[in-house]
Every structure is written in C-alpha cells, then in structure tokens.
Amino acid sequence: xxxxxxxxxxxxxxxxxxxxxxxxxxxxxxxxxxxxxxxxxxxxxxxxxxxxxxxxxxxxxxxxxxxxxxxxxxxxxxxxxxxxxxxxxxxxxxxxxxxxxxxxxxxxxxxxxxxxxxxxxxxxxxxxxxxxxxxxxxxxxxxxxxxxxxxxxxxxxxxxxxxxxxxxxxxxxxxxxxxxxxxxxxxxxxxxxxxxxxxxxxxxxxxxxxxxxxxxxxxxxxxxxxxxxxxxxxxxxxxxxxxxxxxxxxxxxxxxxxxxxxxxxxxxxx
Amino acid sequence: xxxxxxxxxxxxxxxxxxxxxxxxxxxxxxxxxxxxxxxxxxxxxxxxxxxxxxxxxxxxxxxxxxxxxxxxxxxxxxxxxxxxxxxxxxxxxxxxxxxxxxxxxxxxxxxxxxxxxxxxxxxxxxxxxxxxxxxxxxxxxxxxxxxxxxxxxxxxxxxxxxxxxxxxxxxxxxxxxxxxxxxxxxxxxxxxxxxxxxxxxxxxxxxxxxxxxxxxxxxxxxxxxxxxxxxxxxxxxxxxxxxxxxxxxxxxxxxxxxxxxxxxxxxxxxxxxxxxxxxxxxxxxxxxxxxxxxxx
Numbered sequence: 001x002x003x004x005x006x007x008x009x010x011x012x013x014x015x016x017x018x019x020x021x022x023x024x025x026x027x028x029x030x031x032x033x034x035x036x037x038x039x040x041x042x043x044x045x046x047x048x049x050x051x052x053x054x055x056x057x058x059x060x061x062x063x064x065x066x067x068x069x070x071x072x073x074x075x076x077x078x079x080x081x082x083x084x085x086x087x088x089x090x091x092x093x094x095x096x097x098x099x100x101x102x103x104x105x106x107x108x109x110x111x112x113x114x115x116x117x118x119x120x121x122x123x124x125x126x127x128x129x130x131x132x133x134x135x136x137x138x139x140x141x142x143x144x145x146x147x148x149x150x151x152x153x154x155x156x157x158x159x160x161x162x163x164x165x166x167x168x169x170x171x172x173x174x175x176x177x178x179x180x181x182x183x184x185x186x187x188x189x190x191x192x193x194x195x196x197x198x199x200x201x202x203x204x205x206x207x208x209x210x211x212x213x214x215x216x217x218x219x220x221x222x223x224x225x226x227x228x229x230x231x232x233x234x235x236x237x238x239x240x241x242x243x244x245x246x247x248x249x250x251x252x253x254x255x256x257x258x259x260x261x262x263x264x265x266x267x268x269x270x
Numbered sequence: 271x272x273x274x275x276x277x278x279x280x281x282x283x284x285x286x287x288x289x290x291x292x293x294x295x296x297x298x299x300x301x302x303x304x305x306x307x308x309x310x311x312x313x314x315x316x317x318x319x320x321x322x323x324x325x326x327x328x329x330x331x332x333x334x335x336x337x338x339x340x341x342x343x344x345x346x347x348x349x350x351x352x353x354x355x356x357x358x359x360x361x362x363x364x365x366x367x368x369x370x371x372x373x374x375x376x377x378x379x380x381x382x383x384x385x386x387x388x389x390x391x392x393x394x395x396x397x398x399x400x401x402x403x404x405x406x407x408x409x410x411x412x413x414x415x416x417x418x419x420x421x422x423x424x425x426x427x428x429x430x431x432x433x434x435x436x437x438x439x440x441x442x443x444x445x446x447x448x449x450x451x452x453x454x455x456x457x458x459x460x461x462x463x464x465x466x467x468x469x470x471x472x473x474x475x476x477x478x479x480x481x482x483x484x485x486x487x488x489x490x491x492x493x494x495x496x497x498x499x500x501x502x503x504x505x506x507x508x509x510x511x512x513x514x515x516x517x518x519x520x521x522x523x524x525x526x527x528x529x530x531x532x533x534x535x536x537x538x539x540x541x542x543x544x545x546x547x548x549x550x551x552x553x554x555x556x557x558x559x560x561x562x563x564x565x566x
Contacts, residue, residue, distance in 0.1 A: 042459035043430075147314075176313035176486065181530035184539045203460060206489075206532040210539050233534060247464035248534055249489025251516055255534050 003030040010063030023049040025221040036198040038208040041218035085163040089170035091150035095142040101153045102138025108160040127156040148179035165197045273345030275480035277301040281339035296504045302480045309483040309495035317504040322450040361391040365441040369453040371433035375425035382421040392444030408439040431462035452484045510556025522548030
C-alpha cells in the first residue's frame, strides 16, 4: 500500500513558563491510503499534539511530514487544508450554535468553492442523507438535535470537503453506547464507500479493536508500539500497551480471560 | 432482619416548566442492603443521577420539582425528616462522590481546610490539629504517599487522579453508612480509573459501606457491583446479579446495550436497529432478584 501520509522523526516542544516541555519526541510512522490508523494513549501522551500537527495547526519543532510524497509546507494552501479534515469530540462546541446545520455544512462548500452556487444547496441535503439524517434537517439548529445527530452533522461537514484524510479526535467518546455503535458503523461504511483514510484518535481500546486496521500507542510523547490491530491485542509487545489493555473495564467473561492472560507476564516481572 | 441501608419505593419525579410537566422518573423502586454494592446503570437522561440527588435531598428544593414515593435510610423515612435532620445526614452518614473530581473541590481553599470542614460534619468540635492527623491517615488509606504535600495544595495543583482519591478519602472520612458515587473515575485515564476503582472497592469492603454506584460504563459496573439495576428513560427495566445480567441479559433494552458495547475480543461493530422495539417492556427481574424476593 502506498503511504498517504508520512510522519518523519517529528518532535514538538512547548514552552511552559520558561521550561520546555517535549510533547512529541522523535515520532515516525506512516498511514497508508485507505487505512484506519488508531492513535491511542492517555492524557499527556501527545495524541492530540500529533493530530494538530497533521492538521497544520501546530508546526513541528523538528522533523517533517510528507503527504502524497510531498513535504507539507508550514503555511498550507487551501487545497491541502481541504485534503485533511477534522471531526472533533464534542459537536456541540464544534458546530456554531447560531447557524443552522445546513449553513454550517454549506460554509465548508463555500470556503473550498466546491460545486456551483445552485448545486451546493442540493449537496447539503445529499451530505445529510449520506450520514443518515433527513435532508430537511438542514434548517435545524444544532441545539434541536441529539448528540448523535450532531456528530453526524460534524461528519457531514468534514465529508463536504471531499478530503482524503480524516482526523477523528475521540468522535464517539461523548456518545451513549447505542448511539456510539451507530456512529462507528457509519464511519466504517463511509470509509469503505469513499475509500477514505482515517487517523482515529481515542483512549477507548475496545472501540479501537473493532474499527482500526493498525494501532499506534503513545506514551509521554513517544510512539511506543505500532502494530496491526489483531496482533497488538493478541500479543502486545510493550509493557505500557499491556497495561493499557489490562486496564480496560470489560463486559464479558471472554474479554476478562483475554485481559487476565495479558496481565500474567506483567506480574511475573515484579 | 435489619432494614436495608437504602430503600426506595415507587419514586416519581417531574419538573414543571412552561411547556407542562416533564416526567423524569416513572415510579422506580430499589434497595441497597448493608454492605452491598449496587449499580444503577443507564444512558444520559435516564434519570440515574437525579435518583442519587433525590436521596441526598438536593432535588426537592428545586422550584418546579414534583415528586412522590418513599425513601428510607436505615429504616427512617427520609420524607419525614426536618430539613435540619436531613442536612445532618449529608456528608456524615450519607456521602457522595461526583463525576468531575477537580470541580468538586473548592479552588480557593487548600485540601487541608476542605478536609477539616468535612470532618466537622462528623465531629463538630474537632480542632485543626486533630483534623489534620485524621486527614493524613485518610489520605494514606487511599494510597497517597505524601499526604502533607497534598493537604497544603489546592485542587488545581493536583492531578485528576489525585483529586479523585482525595474525594474518596473525604467521602469515607466520617465512615458513612451509604456512599453515592456518580460516575466516579469517568473523567480519568483508564489506568488511573482502574487503580481508583480497585482502591475504592477495597475501602468500602473494609468499612462495610453500602454503595450506590451510578454509571453509564457497563465495563466499570461489571467490575464493581454485586447487583445491578438497569434504568431506561426513568424506568427500571431489569434487575439482577451482576454476572447473570451481563452473561444473560433478559430485557430488550439491556440486550441492545450489551450488543452495542465494543469488545476487546474484536466482535466487530454491531448493526443496531433504528427500531427500538421492546425498550418500554415491563421490568424483568432475574430469578430471586425481584424487590419482593429480596426485601422482607
């Protein structure tokens, strides 16, 4: 598979009141076209920093990013911004409350000059239908929608840009379990239908197990392990990965057995 | 047979607003026996948090709240208590842990001052030195290795996991008979959450504290509770022992929840019907676990 995005030895240092804090430390990985790469870690692991660097919100202190084999410039032209889009965790704060959801999606079409003026209105309806909402929801305000519906709108807005890479930052963490399952299914279907590439950032390993092709585990700014999903869960090689998996609260006996099996070698070390 | 620590019967709650009354609880009954860890699990808006707030008496004072039903704490009818008697229970015999540990602690006082205030609820005349000693012991109990530093700190100077442990220590400081925990640990990282829950589990077991554990996280409930009530839109839909309820859910709503929860064994993302048939079916109790069977 051809890599769509390559992250090469990226370091990001923040200045926290005079003392430099290294949020990312020599991180390298690549994302193939059409792949779903999960980025997991706890708070302070650097997973949000990597998202912001991929999106061009932060500049890496050192290192480089290649997108389709070309280096991403510090100031990105509109076409590159269009190619990489973001879906945030909380749609209530990522959607403008004063604007109808149709207008929010429309704005993305306007900014990137996608289609002609007449076609855009119809496009908004199509996008809403693609994420499983009726087209006439375009006139509603975000406040009139449920949490799951709002997140669908945020996804529709990202899709409006016809991007190639979606950065999904905890897209289902604020949702109830039934709604989460439906949104995850939607994201999986859209990826297949549109041949999209995902960077899926989350702390929820159970979600990762079921949606990602590969998993990158971050701890304190370092990429400690990257592996295909099934391998990572069957045989985590880094102790931190093992600790993460064995801390997941599980809901069935089968899962508890898997987790306990991972715990044993850890206890043996002590 | 002693009275259960908490018994709730046919609790109904509505809020009167300009668009009429919104019914929040449609007659729920539950109980917690002494030393038992009981979970109330449901999605957002199901009425689980408001139930805990009703037990504490925090909802009754709200304007527009309309409620009926009976709540008894150790056999005493909570509705018959005066406001003063009720307030005396809070923070002493009944305590509560809220979801976000950092915002639960007053940022303008040090942990030391806050702890003294908590201990005064149990022993009104307690002096600063004695309170300090007790606080240090309580913090050591929740595996805080440098209690003196924590006591000198403000909540915003401590990590979320540390604040959560401080709250657990405070909640158990007066040796309450009942601990209400609303989504404890939800705001924490998984490894910290796992440690915190294990700690809380061993502490309540040692103190013999009865516990109402409110959560939307099915995995956490499975690990923590002895017995589970599933609540959906203000109605208890299923009740039973934890293991039985997770391995063989009976109610259509519980079954849908169990099917929807992602699993680390990688069963894939399930198809969830938009059609929610049977979610309003009547309460199902596992054999031997109905209110009538469990309560004398």
